[in-house]
Amino acid sequence: MSWLDKHIHLMGVGGAGMSALARLLYARRVRVSGDDRADSPALRALQAEGIPVVVGHDPRHLEGVDILVPSSAIAKDEPELVEARRRGIPVWHRGDLIGALMQDNVGIAVAGTHGKSTTAGMIATILTDAGLAPSFVIGATPQPLGVNARWGVGEAFVVEADEYDHTFLHFQPRVAVVTNVEYDHPDTFADLNATLDAFAMFVRSVPKDGVVITCADDAGCVAMLKRAGVSAPVVDYGIQGGLWRASNLRANPLGGVDFSFTGAGIRGEVSGACSLRVPGEHNVLNALAALVAADACGVPMGEAVKSLGGYRGAGRRFELKGEARGVRIFDDYAHHPTEIKATLRGARQRYPLGNIWAIWQPHTYSRTAALLDAFAEAFDDADHVIVLPIYAARERQEDFGFIANALNPIEIARKIRHRDARNAASFGDALGMLLSQVKGGDVVITLSAGDGNQVGERLLEMLRR
Structure with missing residues (x-):
């Protein structure tokens, strides 16, 4: 039997790469299913396309599954993955x-x-x-x-x-x-x-x-x-x-x-x-x-x-989310110092006189700790910087001990070499700062490979009221 004739189940199917794989398998008439830890627009889009995906990881989702493909974000001790290995279900790397x-x-x-x-x-x-x-x-x-x-x-x-x-x-x-x-x-x-x-x-x-x-x-x-x-x-x-x-x-x-x-x-x-x-x-x-x-x-x-x-860009790559009261709000996936520099340099090229707000959500404890000195130099083309709490992704705070405690928004903002680097303890704090200070002609850019884009989306929603 060809692998194309088997039931393939994708864990973490709401991610950009995994949702793409679900679509390819479905298009090839492969029996595909999937799950993710939380609901998301990506998950709902797959459901609307007829692909059976559900919220939450659970060993019960393994019934009838022939091949399991977990995303790289799935922890090794996730019960659904552990149970698949116990049952002898082949576990493929997404690259396979x-x-x-x-x-x-x-x-x-x-x-x-x-x-x-x-x-x-x-x-x-x-x-x-x-x-x-x-x-x-x-x-x-x-x-x-x-x-x-x-x-x-x-x-x-x-x-x-x-x-x-x-x-x-x-x-x-x-x-x-x-x-x-x-x-x-x-x-x-x-x-x-x-x-x-x-x-x-x-x-x-x-x-x-x-x-x-x-x-x-x-x-x-x-x-x-x-x-x-x-x-x-x-x-x-x-x-x-x-x-x-x-x-x-x-x-x-x-x-x-x-x-x-x-x-x-x-x-x-x-x-x-x-x-x-x-x-x-x-x-x-x-x-x-x-x-x-x-x-x-x-x-x-x-x-x-x-x-x-005719190429107008890609989702979460300096993507214009909207404009309200003269404030333009962009979202970008930049999560490395070089990417942040390039995105802000491009924004400055497009808006040479604009007042640019960089809303940065650091991505993972390991990357933030390893590249913190480079991040500190990455925001020169912004007028204002707001640092959000770290998006841990696949990592767990307890695994990093003292390092994780030291990598809070206050300490990270202090490290940034910028005339106006601030910290926000939550998305709500960042939103409050922005609502009280942005004005017509400003450019707001969320820089996040996690869920930091929600700050820009909420800001846009509130400015439109």
Whole structure:
């Protein structure tokens, strides 16, 4: 019996990546079910699509299940997972499932410490607009596509290749994109060397007839290639260097950025100009990576450029949630110092005279402790910073003892090198500060990979009253 004929149950199905997998399995007519610890819009969306998912983890959900796939956020001692192992139900890593889904396709895997959701979304959008009907699974929802996963009839399969828990090492892509490599996920990687080794293993899996696409401007990508010993050809891109190069960057009236580019395409030299609706130098690099991947897939450059011109971003990636009383409210998934810097720099580019509020929810005790000095330097482009309590995600406060107690909003705000860094003991406290001080023309950005976006949503709701 093929694995496609079995009942697959997903734990943590409300997460961005897991909900995408549920949609792909359902589209392939696999018997799929799932559960998550709390209700959410993502869970309700899956239910509305006809996918049987429920709130709460419970061993009773294992009845009739042939394969269990837990998300990386599921604790090892979760009773449902423990019971599955006791019963001998095969437990697959989510990377195993993605690898199985893309097995008979041309895999295009987009990795990197930052920018992989946006770059994967851009590539999937280009291939879709070009009529290639790709399959894709992405950790965010590209606005032009409207979904974070789709099963297509074409041969291309675009996947966001997450390094956490070494997920991307379960793939064997034909095209591998690495946007950048920095130290992150201290609960998976001991240090930068361990991170570089994992990315090197990832690109080493690309066959000789494939291609590895990396950023020439990124020191981590350069260091990774030196230790990787890849057999596939390497195509690099950048602003400062690379076979493909962007130049003449300038803000445009769309709130994004225009740039010119040249490159060594598969059919010879290419050049052109591109106009993006998303701001920031980081998005120029993301777009350039997408153009290189599109060229590798045979998409005419004119079509790829036109498609990028219509790309309006992805969910929780500098996403405009709304405007009320002249206050614009954005949400961004930034949870690493480099991501916060890039997001705020892009916001400053779009609103050079705006009064920018950065509402930051630190993500996990381990990351906050390991990168606190870098976080302290990340908020220069904001006018005001409000620090929320840490979102623990998969971690437990009691496992970190004194460190967890020291990582409270008051102490974290004191560490930030900024003229106006404040702390909030709760979402309500942050909301009170904002309601009493924001005014027309202000820009509020929630920076969170957890539930900190609720502050912006509540603010928008109250300003609209």
